[in-house]
Amino acid sequence: MEILWFIPTHGDGHYLGSPIQGRSTDYLYLKQVAQAADQLGYTGVLLPTGRSCEDPWVTATALATDTRYLKFLIAVRPGLMKPSVAARMASSLDRISEGRLLINVVAGGDPVELASDGVFHTHDDRYKETDEFMSIWRSLLRGENVNFDGDYLTVENGSLLIPPFQEPHPPIYFGGSSKAGQEIAAKHTDVYLTWGEPPAQVKEKIESVRRKAEKEGRSIRFGIRLHVIVRETEEEAWAAADKLIKYVDDEAIEKAQKVLKRQDSTGQERMLALHQGKKDQLEISPNLWAGVGLVRGGAGTALVGSPEKVAERIREYQEVGIDSFIFSGYPHLEEAYKFAELVFPLLPFKGNRPDVQVKTQPVGEAVGNDYFPHAASK
DSSP: OEEEEEOOTTOEESSTTOOTTEEOOOHHHHHHHHHHHHHHTOSEEEOOOSTTSOOHHHHHHHHHTTOSSOEEEEEEOBTTBOHHHHHHHHHHHHHHTTSOEEEEEOOOOOHHHHHHTTOOOOHHHHHHHHHHHHHHHHHHHTTOOEEEEOSSOEEEEEOOSSOOSSSSSSOEEEEOOSHHHHHHHHHHOSEEEEEOOOHHHHHHHHHHHHHHHHHTTOOOEEEEEOEEEEOSSHHHHHHHHHHHTTTOOHHHHHHHHHHHHTOOOHHHHHHHHHHTTOSSOOEEETTEEOGGGGTOSSOOOEEEEOHHHHHHHHHHHHHHTOOEEEOOOSSHHHHHHHHHHHHGGGSSOOOSSTTTTOOOSOOSOOBTTTBOGGGTTO
């Protein structure tokens, strides 16, 4: 099992859809979140991509110098980037971070945003270009001399002079719920990602992608992207979920849903279908809550519950084939601690730090200046 957290480069706060107790996500704050995840033992962090975010490559490069063990899952964007340039960027950051780079392939899903960046391909054409892009990108990172003449991309005598730290290249993560997305992912990905649908739906998707990968002669792993709201009791967790959308009114939902429905992403369509823009039936599966997706694009579901229940649901996803989990919570600094401290001990997760299991430091505040709480039972 690997567990990643999230760097909120497109904003953070205590409430969704409201400026009340909104948080400034300047670099010092993003560094706090990254260093907390590093210290707590998370495998890595995901950095989002898009015009509402800080640039993930620039941000991750800075954060890599302020962390020791944390890995960084960063998007390459076929259509926005040339494969040769993306290969050099990946190779450089992989070396700078000493092998802590993970690659997230993002074809894009919002035609309006894509058009603002000069990309006008249809949904399936974007994935066809992604196929060509990844074929070139992977060949370059493997140290091959590349000549490629495709329908979308052409390269003559391409080469990467300075290799990456990881061989043959940093691991590739790839999401795509449509038939076209699954087929291209099966050809190129190391970890296929899905958003947080109920376990039965995730299982169907895994089986579909696995069959496609087997036809390509490949074996791949599977991951899931979720939010999480964990508290010491079920009642506290569900109260926190309700509080998170306290200021999300019908007008905010309508505006957000209008933007999200214009997307041609099959994954986004599946997220919207879980709640249909309504606040009255948000628990779509035991402990799986669709409230985040009322106003947030992309991952729109959260695991909500006590540590025991959240761990139980994670194990259910494990049973259908998931071994890579990418979580987030609001605000991201505090929730990184809550999730790690309450749930990590209940999971078969060793952590990313070599010393994460070694308790050489006191835990808790000294009682009466005489002993530390963890020693009380000895």
